[in-house]
Amino acid sequence: MRKIEHIGIAVKNMDEANEIYRAMLNTEPYKSEAVESEGVITSFFQMGESKIELLAATNENSPIAKFIEKRGEGIHHIAFDVEDIDAEIARLERRGFILINHKAKPGADNKIVAFLHPKSSNGVLVELCQDTGPTRKELFEEGLR
DSSP states (O other): OOEEEEEEEEESOHHHHHHHHHHHHTSOOSEEEEEGGGTEEEEEEEETTEEEEEEEESSTTSHHHHHHHHHOSEEEEEEEEOSOHHHHHHHHHHTTOOBSOSSOEEOSSSEEEEEEOGGGTTTOOEEEEEEOSOOHHHHHHHHHO
16 A cells, blocks of 8 residues: 545535535545446545545435445545555455455546455445546646646
8 A cells, every 4th residue: 555545525415515625625626526336426625645535425325325324424434545456455355354345346536446344444444546547647747748
């Protein structure tokens, strides 16, 4: 694991949450996207090398809707950037971690992702993220050429 990639925050209302984080962080979200397979819409704020990801449910059966119903709004997960997600999944399995995903799947923000079960990480849902395409920084730098 190379760095904290982002912290995911479950919210009930994306418009209201975007306003709160826009005012608090004094910046605009750089991306909003739906992840249909998870029943969620996301909004990303860049904070130095890390990001804040707001997550709002798009249907009542989504994991975010169930999380908010059970625990309320707040920190949902912490995500770590990894270079080789398949190798990291295998390493963590060998070390006895409980995986929710034994194989990476498409996620938001040009990533493939896999989750560790909170039972094996002190109650924290952990997301592994690997880039699949150019990053925001790379796209910006490419535009300068």
